Amino acid sequence: MHSGAVLAIGEFSRLTHLSVRTLRRYHDAGLLEPASVDPATGYRSYSADQIPVAQVIHRLRELDVPLADVRRILRSPDPHARAGLVAEHLQRLEAELDRTRAAVASLRRLLRPEPPPLDVELRAVPATTVAAVADDVRHDEVLAWYAGAMAELDAVVDEPAGPPGGLYDNALFEEGRGRLLVYRPTDDPPRRGRVHPVTLPAVELAVTTHVGEHDDIDVSYGELGAWVVANALAVAGPVRETYLVGPRDTPEPSAWRTEIGWPVFRVAPR
Numbered sequence: 086m087h088s089g090a091v092l093a094i095g096e097f098s099r100l101t102h103l104s105v106r107t108l109r110r111y112h113d114a115g116l117l118e119p120a121s122v123d124p125a126t127g128y129r130s131y132s133a134d135q136i137p138v139a140q141v142i143h144r145l146r147e148l149d150v151p152l153a154d155v156r157r158i159l160r161s162p163d164p165h166a167r168a169g170l171v172a173e174h175l176q177r178l179e180a181e182l183d184r185t186r187a188a189v190a191s192l193r194r195l196l197r198p199e200p201p202p203l204d205v206e207l208r209a210v211p212a213t214t215v216a217a218v219a220d221d222v223r224h225d226e227v228l229a230w231y232a233g234a235m236a237e238l239d240a241v242v243d244e245p246a247g248p249p250g251g252l253y254d255n256a257l258f259e260e261g262r263g264r265l266l267v268y269r270p271t272d273d274p275p276r277r278g279r280v281h282p283v284t285l286p287a288v289e290l291a292v293t294t295h296v297g298e299h300d301d302i303d304v305s306y307g308e309l310g311a312w313v314v315a316n317a318l319a320v321a322g323p324v325r326e327t328y329l330v331g332p333r334d335t336p337e338p339s340a341w342r343t344e345i346g347w348p349v350f351r352v353a354p355r
Contacts, residue, residue, distance in 0.1 A: 090133055091120060097131040101139045108139070114152055116142050116159065150174050187300030194304055203308050206292045208346070210285075215250075215268035216242050216275060217283040222265040224257055231267060234279070235333070238269045241277045246270040250327040252285070255320075264323070290325060290346035291318060298338040302345070309345055322348035 098105050111117040112129065117139055119129035131139075138159070145155045154170060161167045194200075218234035235249060247270040257263030266283065274282035291313050295305040306324075313320060327344040335341070 091130045092133065094119070094129045094131065097135070097139070101136055101143070103139055103143055107143075111139070111142055116152070116155055145171075148174065148178060184300075187298065191301035191304055194301060200308070203293055203312050205309065205312050207349075208290045208292050210288050210290055210346075212284055212287045213270060214274060214282055214284045215270050216280050217266050217268040218279045218281075219264065219266035219283070220279075221262060222257070224261045224263075227257070227265065230265065234267045237279055238267065239333075241275050241280050242269045242271050244271060244273075246272055248327055248329050250325060252323045252325055254323045266323075288322065288325075288348045289350070291316075291349045292344055292346045294329070295343045295345055296339075297341055299341075299343065302343065305345055309347060313347060313349060318349040318351055320347050321350045324348075 092100070094105055094108060097103075098108060101108075103111075108117065108129070108131075112119060117135065120132040120135065121130045122128070123130075142155060142159070145158065150158070150171075154174060158167050158170050161170070216238060218237055220230065220234075222230045231251070238249070249267065249269050251268070252264075252266040254263035254265065257265060268283065268285070274280075276282065291309060293305060293309045293312075295302050310320075325344075325346040325348070327346065329342040329344060331341050331343065332338075
């Protein structure tokens with residue numbers, strides 16, 4: 086049942102700022118049934134109390150809410166359920182927006198006419214015993230696996246002797262699955278659960294620092310790789326990352342600092 090004056094579709098269009106074509110489309114999709122339809126002419130009429138409903142539909146469609154979800158929202162008698170459905174979609178939109186922003190920032194960085202020179206340090210790192218968690222991991226599971234492994238390390242390493250880090254096997258990038266080891270330096274590595282002592286071998290690293298979020302860390306990898314090749318070096322072993330400042334330290338992404346270290350050796354001239 087609809088109350089209030091009956092409005093011709095043209096009047097309803099002007100009041101809602103929705104075109105007649107859009108209103109017809111909403112009707113055909115089962116989103117907004119007219120108050121009445123003339124059986125002879127097919128002419129649609131609406132009631133005044135349908136104005137806010139039409140505007141709600143319009144905003145939901147502007148947010149790309151799927152038609153099926155729009156129907157569920159409109160038909161739900163519970164305002165809390167309606168709010169929950171909308172919030173769920175907004176969370177998806179925000180995640181997509183974050184991905185879009187990250188992609189735009191990466192493109193701007195890649196398309197700079199004159200990129201600043203990369204700051205690279207060749208660093209000799211001695212053998213180090215650490216508390217570690219290691220496993221074979223799929224590339225698309227790295228973030229979730231890392232969060233769980235680091236939480237386990239934090240729970241059992243009482244006195245870390247430096248920032249956490251990770252070793253990423255080449256196969257992880259080349260084949261989409263490979264060995265991943267995360268660690269915390271400590272003078273007395275415990276053996277508890279998945280955590281166990283590991284001695285990282287001595288190595289010479291070409292090191293650069295990635296600033297900010299990890300969405301475009303592949304750009305820093307590419308820049309470091311180009312520097313390695315230009316300086317007649319070759320990569321020898323798994324990449325090492327050191328998390329000097331990260332999400333565990335501050336929620337401000339611009340403050341994050343991640344060292345990327347490629348084990349290298351000098352290539353003989355061809």
